[in-house]
Amino acid sequence: MTTEPSIAARVVFLEHRGQQVLLIDASHCTPSQLLDLADETQRRIAQHPRNSLLTLADFTGAQVDKTAATRIKELLVFDRPYVKRSAWTGTETLPHVFYENFKTFSQRDFPRFPTREEALDWLVEP
Numbered sequence: 001m002t003t004e005p006s007i008a009a010r011v012v013f014l015e016h017r018g019q020q021v022l023l024i025d026a027s028h029c030t031p032s033q034l035l036d037l038a039d040e041t042q043r044r045i046a047q048h049p050r051n052s053l054l055t056l057a058d059f060t061g062a063q064v065d066k067t068a069a070t071r072i073k074e075l076l077v078f079d080r081p082y083v084k085r086s087a088w089t090g091t092e093t094l095p096h097v098f099y100e101n102f103k104t105f106s107q108r109d110f111p112r113f114p115t116r117e118e119a120l121d122w123l124v125e126p
Contacts, residue, residue, distance in 0.1 A: 004028075007036045011044050014056075016120040022053050023116075027060040027090060034068040038075045045079045053083045054123045058116060060090030069098045076106035087119035088112050 010025040024041050026034060045053065064072070088110045091099060103109060113119035 007033065007040045010037055011040050014120070017124045019054060019124045021120060021123055022055045024055060024057040026062045027058045029062045031063055031065040031068040034062060034064065035071050038068075038071045042075050042078055045082050048082055050081045051084050053079075055079075055083050055086045056116065056119050056123060057086070057088045057110075058090045059088060059094050061093060062090070064094055064098055069101065072098075073102055073105045076102055076108060080106060080108060085123055086110055087123050089114070089116050089119045 005025070010023075010029075012023050012025070013020045014023050015021075022044070024037070026037055029037060045055075086108070089112065091112045099110075099112075111119075111122065113122065
């Protein structure tokens with residue numbers, strides 16, 4: 001039997017090619033867990049200097065409903081000043097309308113990649 005990682009354990013730094021990347025692991029989260037994850041992510045991001053973070057969000061198998069999507073949009077606006085570069089993976093099941101709304105609402109782009117490794121490579125490239 002596998003246990004679900006705690007919400008705090010879903011927001012962690014990874015090292016990739018000598019650089020720190022903040023992983024926001026939303027994989028297989030329910031809408032309720034996504035709300036908690038957004039709160040934890042916002043709390044953690046606020047502890048860092050502006051324009052200092054590389055972030056990777058993994059939405060593999062996440063269940064995004066309208067309430068969770070609204071909270072994610074709020075988070076994306078909040079974290080914009082702190083994030084230098086962001087990439088997403090696991091967005092195949094994310095409704096396209098939500099993805100487009102995220103980009104429009106936050107006035108940011110979130111390049112999507114088929115694997116974490118490809119996203120990490122892109123994030124750390126000069």
